[in-house]
Amino acid sequence: MKLVAVTSCPTGIAHTYMAAESIEQAAAAAGHSITVETQGAAGAEPVPAGVIAAADAVIFAADVEVRNRERFAGKPLVVAPVKRAINDGPALIAEAVQAAQAGRAETSPAAATAAGPASQGSPGLTTKVDQDAGFGTRLRQWLMTGVSYMIPFVAAGGILIAISFIWGGPEVASKVFGGTFHGHTYPAAVTGIEGFTVAPVLHAAGVAGLLFLIGKVAFFMLVPVLAGFIAFAMADRMGLVPGFVAGLVATATGAGFLGGLIGGLLAGAIVMALKRPKLPRAFAGIMPVVVIPLISAAVVGVIMAVAIGRPVAAATTGMTHWLHGLSGTNAALLGLLLGAMMAFDMGGPVNKVAYTFGLASLASGDTKIMAAVMAAGMTPPIACALATVVRKNLFTPAERTAGEAAWLLGLSFITEGAIPFAAGDPLRVIPSLMAGSAATGALSMTFGATSLAPHGGIWVIGLIGKPALYALALVAGIAVSAACLLVLKSLRRAARAGSRAGVTGSTRVPVGA
């Protein structure tokens, strides 16, 4: 196998060369050829373009920015700190070989011919997919690829919304979208995020309102990005169009991230099937650009709209009726139920039914239900964040990053902060989060805590009745969810140990990003 590498370090006199030597030795020992470009103080001799073109994979062992990294765009890439190259060259070489094999498998012969020789390999975006793994592992890698591209949207959008709450007061949300907040009813300044004008937003809620709206726009992309990149992980670039379409339909029909997750998998599967038949060369040229996106987007769009959108709408109506029928029953039981619903799909249809029920109760003067609903929506991100801190090694680096933002998102009642965790491992994460939120909801109702605000989390603490008990309900739910998460994830890890090599410290990232 042919490899190329770039090494660099802050001073450029020691580690750069030690890393080069170490990976050269490791490559030779493993029977691969490697060309190393040392970007150090002795001056870098650039790897010839022909060598890069012929390389199967690229290694960046660098603690400072690699110069002219665009030369390596499109190659399977392994990135590691320079010290890792020195301390464990063989592992880095092994990872590069693995990356090369994964990259090669992604580019099926049909796709390569169709896309032309200029764009062979992945288009600068990478996945975490190991094609040789079993179905369960690959499914998780598909989901994790979608999640890793979604996390920046969650963090950016969520933090923008939290900043707007802190800056303009949590009522900015009501000022922008209209609604009742602390007894005051605001008219809507915008009809939605798809087509708004700036002047009314600034007039009603100022710059904080605009930031809130922009945060919401970023959130609008959560599900499409998740679905798009799940499909991308499965079917390479051709998966992007149907994946994004599926995610957008999921959002438009209110199917939430679970709808998007299903849509992304569906889109990927459809493209994988469409890529299979070998076609005449003349016809193959238009397959990736026109035919496959067209057919797959149409098929997945119709399936999503009909098979998922309609049942979701029906279920929403049904659950709403059912909840209203429960009014007046045991308060703790209602809180338990609403709490579990809030954590089920975090912004999806079930969550929306529970939240809307809270809003309706608030409008009719019942502030306890609103309080329980809000508390149950705060625990999931905080519990995830806590779990990543308590047992780091149960989470991927991407999840740990998401965990850092999740504290603020949870405290601000932005339940979406938990979606990266739920989307990557739904069967373990969702039940854990539901258990904690159910406990929080039940306790909040039992304590009789109240909220005069429909959103805002910690930032509306002044509008909460019985704040100390409210906080206790929150802490209890967070503890329950975090404990469930750690136990379920430990069990999985224990089951997998031995069957699979340990996860290494380096990651594969988009080239030239």
Place this chain on the structure above:
Amino acid sequence: MTTPIITPDLVDLRLEAASRQDATRRLAQLLAGQGRVTDLDGFLADVAAREQQMPTGIEGGIGIPHARSAHVTEPTLAFARSAAGVDYGAADGPAHLIFLIAAPAGGGAQHMAILAALARRLVRVSFREALAAAPDAQSVVDIVTKEVLGS
């Protein structure tokens, strides 16, 4: 080369130091004693700044404090062995072989190429073992000179 990168005066085979700062200072004093460093504290500050970015210890008991500094006159290696070991921040324990690499700030590519060749040798097990076993300062100098300049 006009000036060798290492001389027996720049070798300390029985270094005793309480900390990595202490160890680095003792080696830097050898450089200053040979007139290769003009301002000891200024040079140490440059080394500390580099060390702060990321500890320079690597696995296998090696510490490589280093800097490009305006206070350095010649590209130089000072070498020490420490039986007790000095913590240079490597994951697997203290460093027993310590290499202080000093490069002039405006060092030409030729100077840097020598230091680069030296750095490459540091990851070779045979080079480390030879230095660990060297009986005296002169043999350390011979090993380094042969390996770095002889190839």
